[in-house]
Amino acid sequence: MHVEGSTVLVTGANRGIGRALVSAFLARGARRVHAAARNPAALEPVVAEAPDRVVPLALDLTVPATVEAAAEAASDVTLLVNNAGTHAMGHLLDMDLGAVEGVMRTNFLGTLRVLRAFVPVLERNGGGAVANVISIGAFAGTPSLGGYPASKAALHLMTQAVRADLGPRGIAVHAVFPGPVDTDMFAYAARCEPSFGEFPPASAAEVAAATIDGLEAGEEDIFPDAFAAQAGREWRADPKALEKRLTDI
Ligand SMILES: NC(=O)c1ccc[n+]([C@@H]2O[C@H](COP(=O)([O-])OP(=O)(O)OC[C@H]3O[C@@H](n4cnc5c(N)ncnc54)[C@H](OP(=O)(O)O)[C@@H]3O)[C@@H](O)[C@H]2O)c1
Numbered sequence: 001m002h003v004e005g006s007t008v009l010v011t012g013a014n015r016g017i018g019r020a021l022v023s024a025f026l027a028r029g030a031r032r033v034h035a036a037a038r039n040p041a042a043l044e045p046v047v048a049e050a051p052d053r054v055v056p057l058a059l060d061l062t063v064p065a066t067v068e069a070a071a072e073a074a075s076d077v078t079l080l081v082n083n084a085g086t087h088a089m090g091h092l093l094d095m096d097l098g099a100v101e102g103v104m105r106t107n108f109l110g111t112l113r114v115l116r117a118f119v120p121v122l123e124r125n126g127g128g129a130v131a132n133v134i135s136i137g138a139f140a141g142t143p144s145l146g147g148y149p150a151s152k153a154a155l156h157l158m159t160q161a162v163r164a165d166l167g168p169r170g171i172a173v174h175a176v177f178p179g180p181v182d183t184d185m186f187a188y189a190a191r192c193e194p195s196f197g198e199f200p201p202a203s204a205a206e207v208a209a210a211t212i213d214g215l216e217a218g219e220e221d222i223f224p225d226a227f228a229a230q231a232g233r234e235w236r237a238d239p240k241a242l243e244k245r246l247t248d249i
Contacts, residue, residue, distance in 0.1 A: 001129045001172060001215045004029035007076045011059060011114060012084030014042035016183035017133065020204035021081060024212050026050050034074040036084075059084075061110025071117035078128035079215075080118045082111045085133065087185050089192040090146040100147035107151035112158055119166065127170025131215060131222075132159045136177050136231040139239065140246035144193045163220070174215055178207050179227030195249055199227065 008025045012018035013035035025033050035046045036059035043056040059070040086106045088099035122128040138152035163173035180186050182201040190197040202225035214222030223232035234242040
């Protein structure tokens, strides 16, 4: 996958990793970046980075009409980056079930909805690539993280399934597994569960740059920071040991 000259769509582009990805794609020579957010007004500073190359787009993963409209508006996309995601902390046995449902609806079903809408777009444009931003949280059910690890594990297995379906159709599917990253989401988790504060987070810019390196290198599974790279090695060598380490947090 060559980023230079490509047309990218990044969901959740108004803050955190998504915003850093937009900057990184611009720096690597993307022709156009569709920056998608629930509230397009929040994209003003993102568009200001390169008004001739950044196109703001309204998209809520959980609202089908906005996803369909986005796929019509961004008909030139060759690289879809499913970055948007949400989180609700708590323990699965006693937290609000509605919060668990919301996380699954966004991270798993919402991402799948966006993917289904954009596959025809990618095909019409001659093929391309998809990157799903998952999390090393997909590798173990850390108890205080509520439905988040399950939603990311579901997204991981969905990524594997669609990779097998889309490869023969000329669309490469990449999984991105960040470790702790310095964004609002990580700050929220560390506020709720102080032990997360012990993990020094990577910067969103570092994670964005390493994600693009992985895409350009054709890596199926991208571990874009030092914590993630270590977890990736453990996942390959001894998944049970990784489960133990991540569930003990
Ligand atoms: N930070 C970490 O430590 C970490 C680690 C591993 C993986 N990740 C993953 O990386 C991705 C980005 O996370 P982040 O850390 O940058 O989080 P963040 O700062 O909380 O940003 C989340 C982004 O997702 C958007 N979003 C949430 N629900 C949405 C929906 N229904 N429709 C459209 N957009 C929605 C948010 O939009 P609003 O501004 O409208 O809320 C925001 O733009 C997520 O998938 C997350 O799970 C993060």
